[in-house]
Amino acid sequence: TMAPQGSQAPLEFGGPLGAAALLLLLPATMFHLLLVARSGPARLLGPPPYLPGPEELWSPRALLLWLTWLSLQVALYLLPARKVAEGQELKDKSRLCYPINGFQALVLTALLVGLGVSVGLPLRALPEMLLPLAFVATLTAFIFSLFLYMKALVAPASALAPGGNSGNPIYDFFLGRELNPRIYSFDFKYFCELRPGLISWVLINLALLAQEAELRGSPSLAMWLVNGFQLLYVGDALWHEEAVLTTMDITHDGFGFMLAFGDLAWVPFTYSLQAQFLLYHPQSLGLPMASVICLINAIGYYIFRGANSQKNTFRKNPSDPRVAGLETIPTATGRKLLVSGWWGMVRHPNYLGDLIMALAWSLPCGVSHLLPYFYLLYFTALLVHREARDEQQCLQKYGLAWHEYCQRVPYRIVPYIY
Numbered sequence: 201t202m203a204p205q206g207s208q209a210p211l212e213f214g215g216p217l218g219a220a221a222l223l224l225l226l227p228a229t230m231f232h233l234l235l236v237a238r239s240g241p242a243r244l245l246g247p248p249p250y251l252p253g254p255e256e257l258w259s260p261r262a263l264l265l266w267l268t269w270l271s272l273q274v275a276l277y278l279l280p281a282r283k284v285a286e287g288q289e290l291k292d293k294s295r296l297c298y299p300i301n302g303f304q305a306l307v308l309t310a311l312l313v314g315l316g317v318s319v320g321l322p323l324r325a326l327p328e329m330l331l332p333l334a335f336v337a338t339l340t341a342f343i344f345s346l347f348l349y350m351k352a353l354v355a356p357a358s359a360l361a362p363g364g365n366s367g368n369p370i371y372d373f374f375l376g377r378e379l380n381p382r383i384y385s386f387d388f389k390y391f392c393e394l395r396p397g398l399i400s401w402v403l404i405n406l407a408l409l410a411q412e413a414e415l416r417g418s419p420s421l422a423m424w425l426v427n428g429f430q431l432l433y434v435g436d437a438l439w440h441e442e443a444v445l446t447t448m449d450i451t452h453d454g455f456g457f458m459l460a461f462g463d464l465a466w467v468p469f470t471y472s473l474q475a476q477f478l479l480y481h482p483q484s485l486g487l488p489m490a491s492v493i494c495l496i497n498a499i500g501y502y503i504f505r506g507a508n509s510q511k512n513t514f515r516k517n518p519s520d521p522r523v524a525g526l527e528t529i530p531t532a533t534g535r536k537l538l539v540s541g542w543w544g545m546v547r548h549p550n551y552l553g554d555l556i557m558a559l560a561w562s563l564p565c566g567v568s569h570l571l572p573y574f575y576l577l578y579f580t581a582l583l584v585h586r587e588a589r590d591e592q593q594c595l596q597k598y599g600l601a602w603h604e605y606c607q608r609v610p611y612r613i614v615p616y617i618y
């Protein structure tokens with residue numbers, strides 16, 4: 201059967217009006233941040249320093265660079281993988297296969313960029329191209345989402361996501377209609393979720409570091425920390441690429457503008473905000489403060505990785521000796537919920553670790569400006585909203601057992617606070 205319209209799933213993100221607002225607000229925020237980061241006052245709140253004209257946004261060179269980048273990442277995705285993993289079971293009881301070669305793509309990209317730089321590729325020119333690159337990435341996300349929307353019109357009903365099929369075109373365009381859009385075995389959502397965005401994020405960071413070295417003789421300690429912390433985060437995500445197969449983005453959400461724009465434009469151009477800020481607003485950071493910030497990042501990473509690995513190990517094999525001793529609650533589905541270890545501390549310990557790391561990424565930028573703390577603020581809002589969505593889905597999946605879990609572990613993200 202063909203795709204039905206008007207599914208009864210409750211509307212999220214404020215319905216069609218919220219989706220329409222976000223459709224404009226997200227790109228506007230991204231351009232605001234890009235413009236403000238390079239301006240003298242660097243005021244997060246307040247008007248942008250100026251409005252860029254078309255000649256500043258449109259550049260055929262940026263288009264060419266962006267398309268080359270996407271093609272390179274597609275080519276790396278298609279290379280033989282060290283492993284092919286199966287995704288979660290779908291509505292029709294089948295499972296899709298996914299190549300696990302994201303970390304390999306990161307390493308090969310690094311080698312290619314290193315090779316390019318050694319033969320004169322001007323990495324330092326990238327910071328000057330951020331505005332036209334962000335423009336072309338946004339344009340790509342819009343066009344790509346239109347394609348995805350149309351593709352869903354001819355997809356079978358079983359291929360559609362639970363949300364994103366309300367019948368309202370703006371809402372459905374934003375949320376995404378098809379769960380796992382593919383052409384042959386090429387999975388668009390899985391490809392976009394990690395590679396082009398995360399890898400270009402660290403590449404932009406590196407270019408900002410190189411530009412700082414050119415301008416000031418050597419990169420600042422603050423720039424090194426931001427680069428190091430975020431590279432660790434991206435490397436970790438790609439190393440544990442398989443874990444993305446159980447996230448709600450892959451198992452529940454359709455692929456529409458929200459994820460396409462989020463993955464392709466929002467991640468590289470706003471997650472690199474701290475490094476952008478540091479290039480234009482150098483900060484002096486002493487070794488003692490730098491050590492404290494490293495410690496904060498290490499604590500955050502320890503919680504984040506510990507919690508994610510504990511859950512992944514438990515879901516793969518509950519009798520694995522590393523998790524077999526943990527206390528659990530049985531659920532009607534046959535799956536159990538952990539109630540001790542990291543998942544007995546709060547219901548989303550991984551979010552807590554992630555937020556602590558977000559703080560460590562902003563602190564090297566000092567406390568004179570709010571701008572570098574944008575990521576922390578946005579990310580808190582994103583995770584609070586995401587946690588609420590996940591709770592809703594877990595309540596549906598596990599019913600009474602989930603209530604019991606909430607009683608035994610009353611806090612969501614921060615112990616004794618939230």
Ligand SMILES: NC(=O)C1=CN([C@@H]2O[C@H](COP(=O)(O)OP(=O)(O)OC[C@H]3O[C@@H](n4cnc5c(N)ncnc54)[C@H](OP(=O)(O)O)[C@@H]3O)[C@@H](O)[C@H]2O)C=CC1
Nearest residue numbers: 447448508511515536537538539543550551554586590594
């Ligand atoms: N930097 C960024 O922009 C973003 C980062 N992230 C990070 O990505 C990672 C993945 O996050 P996310 O996709 O939200 O999902 P989570 O990894 O938090 O997974 C949630 C799922 O875990 C399972 N679960 C929940 N509680 C328990 C328990 N007590 N015992 C066993 N299983 C449990 C449930 O699924 P089930 O029972 O079906 O297994 C639930 O749906 C996180 O570390 C997050 O911080 C996420 C979004 C954006």
Ligand SMILES: CC(C)CCC[C@@H](C)[C@H]1CC=C2C3=C(CC[C@@]21C)[C@@]1(C)CC[C@H](O)C[C@@H]1CC3
Nearest residue numbers: 226393394436437447449458461462463466467
């Ligand atoms: C632009 C919107 C406000 C929302 C966009 C959301 C996306 C940017 C994020 C949705 C889920 C994400 C995940 C990650 C990055 C950000 C997006 C794509 C990770 C890959 C980050 C690294 C972690 O280790 C895993 C994350 C999975 C979810």
